[in-house]
Amino acid sequence: MKSGSNLEKVLQAGHFAVTAELGPPMGCNAEVVQKKIQLLGGVADAYNVTDCQTAVVRMSSIATSIFLVQSGLEPVMQMTCRDRNRIAMQSDILGAAAHGIKNCLCIAGDHQSFGAAGKLKGHPGAKNVYDVDSIQLVGILKGLRDEARQQGGDPLDGRAPLFIGAAWTPLGDPVEIRTMRLAKKVNAGADFVQTQAVFDIERFSEAMKKARDRGLHERVAILAGIIVPKSGGMLAYMNESVPGVTVPEGLIRRMKGASDPKAEGVAIAIELVQQIKQIEGVRGVHIQAIEWEAAVRSVVEGAGLLPRPKL
Amino acid sequence: MIIAERKPLEEILSMIGQARSVLIAGCATCVADCMAGGEREVGILASALRIAQRQRNGDVEFVEATVERQCEREFIDRIRELVEKADIVISTACGIGVQAMAERYGTKPIYPGVNTRFLGLREEEGLWTERCGACGDCTLHLTGGVCPVARCSKSLLNGPCGGSTKGKCEVSDEIDCGWQLIVDRLKALGQLDLLEVNIPPKNWASGRHGGPRKVIKKELRDEKRK
Numbered sequence A: 001m002k003s004g005s006n007l008e009k010v011l012q013a014g015h016f017a018v019t020a021e022l023g024p025p026m027g028c029n030a031e032v033v034q035k036k037i038q039l040l041g042g043v044a045d046a047y048n049v050t051d052c053q054t055a056v057v058r059m060s061s062i063a064t065s066i067f068l069v070q071s072g073l074e075p076v077m078q079m080t081c082r083d084r085n086r087i088a089m090q091s092d093i094l095g096a097a098a099h100g101i102k103n104c105l106c107i108a109g110d111h112q113s114f115g116a117a118g119k120l121k122g123h124p125g126a127k128n129v130y131d132v133d134s135i136q137l138v139g140i141l142k143g144l145r146d147e148a149r150q151q152g153g154d155p156l157d158g159r160a161p162l163f164i165g166a167a168w169t170p171l172g173d174p175v176e177i178r179t180m181r182l183a184k185k186v187n188a189g190a191d192f193v194q195t196q197a198v199f200d201i202e203r204f205s206e207a208m209k210k211a212r213d214r215g216l217h218e219r220v221a222i223l224a225g226i227i228v229p230k231s232g233g234m235l236a237y238m239n240e241s242v243p244g245v246t247v248p249e250g251l252i253r254r255m256k257g258a259s260d261p262k263a264e265g266v267a268i269a270i271e272l273v274q275q276i277k278q279i280e281g282v283r284g285v286h287i288q289a290i291e292w293e294a295a296v297r298s299v300v301e302g303a304g305l306l307p308r309p310k311l
Numbered sequence B: 001m002i003i004a005e006r007k008p009l010e011e012i013l014s015m016i017g018q019a020r021s022v023l024i025a026g027c028a029t030c031v032a033d034c035m036a037g038g039e040r041e042v043g044i045l046a047s048a049l050r051i052a053q054r055q056r057n058g059d060v061e062f063v064e065a066t067v068e069r070q071c072e073r074e075f076i077d078r079i080r081e082l083v084e085k086a087d088i089v090i091s092t093a094c095g096i097g098v099q100a101m102a103e104r105y106g107t108k109p110i111y112p113g114v115n116t117r118f119l120g121l122r123e124e125e126g127l128w129t130e131r132c133g134a135c136g137d138c139t140l141h142l143t144g145g146v147c148p149v150a151r152c153s154k155s156l157l158n159g160p161c162g163g164s165t166k167g168k169c170e171v172s173d174e175i176d177c178g179w180q181l182i183v184d185r186l187k188a189l190g191q192l193d194l195l196e197v198n199i200p201p202k203n204w205a206s207g208r209h210g211g212p213r214k215v216i217k218k219e220l221r222d223e224k225r226k
Helices: A006-012 A030-040 A061-072 A086-098 A134-146 A177-188 A201-213 A232-241 A249-256 A263-277 A294-302 B009-018 B039-057 B075-087 B093-105 B180-188 B192-195 B218-225
Strands: A019-020 A046-049 A075-080 A104-108 A163-168 A192-197 A221-227 A284-286 B002-006 B021-027 B061-067 B088-091 B108-110 B115-122 B129-132 B172-176
Touching: A006 A019, A006 A284, A019 A030, A019 A294, A030 A294, A046 B002, A046 B093, A046 B108, A061 A075, A061 A086, A075 A086, A086 A134, A104 A134, A134 A177, A177 A201, A177 B192, A192 A249, A192 A284, A201 A221, A201 A263, A201 B129, A221 A263, A221 A294, A232 A249, A249 A263, A263 A284, A263 A294, A284 A294, B009 B039, B021 B039, B021 B075, B039 B061, B061 B075, B075 B093, B088 B093, B093 B108, B108 B115, B108 B172, B129 B192, B172 B180
Parallel strands: A019 A046, A019 A284, A046 A075, A075 A104, A104 A163, A163 A192, A192 A221, A221 A284, B021 B061, B021 B088, B088 B108
Antiparallel strands: B002 B115, B115 B129
């Protein structure tokens, strides 16, 4: 065991893993976090806690993750390279590990110009950091864990038990190097990856075949991303505007024609999980229901993935 | 070259304040090429300032002078008389020129007439784009001659983030994805396998992050001492 995290145990035991997302609030109200914990408890093996996604300030992923640990839920603490240099990252990760946080997802992070894609103001005038990139961050975490050594070379007083995650956008441009990007993350030390949302099963299957051809599925646990659609408009928007996401026309039509779009969205997500489960090399799913946490349970239950294993 | 853009007229007017005599000092090198602060732009700025002052019933004399390179002392020295006569100097050189003037003329206010933007080139008529981040540790041989530090919005060194779409950056449709450019170029060179190598965290100390930088050529310094 590298970290002893629940996610690591579930994967090692050969179960089809489920992770979900828990977005911290835009404020310091712990009750909001507790409500989400109530809502999501038991539906997943671990919960991604986002790190100021879309460059809007929210409660820190570390602090929110500590609330999860205290409530018996396992966090996947996300950490972006946008806001911290290698000194702050390592220090924060050591602190997080001391608080019982075992999974960390290393990502570049949305550029600070995002501001929730224009829906919020954000901080477009902020200075970004990008001292290291996500692949380098994976390598730094591996050093903290396997060598008890910080990036600069100084020793730690013990290994940091971490299960190291990364993101993978298999259908992102330039698409011909996306398998290579995955290989680089694996070579840097990623134990698991969560993918960008999958709607196009055919194209995702092709990407998985390329990953299998390089044996990557045996070296890293690939969890496919699922976003529960809320409406046909949302799917059309994602197809048009979210990098690395393609949504087949049929799915958009089906959502647009649905009399109860939310029920249809859950049904589609369940079907996607079931189809993804059949793809060789996929070891789990990462389910996101944006501002709609209640949907996660319906999807996981509908896909026959409840109860989650207790290890 | 160094790319600059003229400051808004209002901002320049606010710097002039109560001064009665203003020297507008241009530079005939980079800022002339990017049409921000060469002889021609000095003339345009002086005319605009004269008109603006007249509208405000001001009585300010604007003198124009452009030197070949404001970042070199021997050229700056050639306008000493004009500098000394003026109450203030508006320099339309880059930030280096402004500081070179300030160092040379210790008691004269030297104000910037342009904003120094970046190290780049003229891509098309009327379009200048960034090329170099001056990181002090060039690795262009690994990236097909396209710089990830300057041309990726996140300065990523191991490939594109998930935000690259149809050759454009997630920040804006107006920005080419630097990594798409790198991939295209490496493909054309038959060197795509260069990207397989994991690049370790960069030593940014050779850049701005190591504090103000210096280049020292010891042999020249030794010669000078003799």
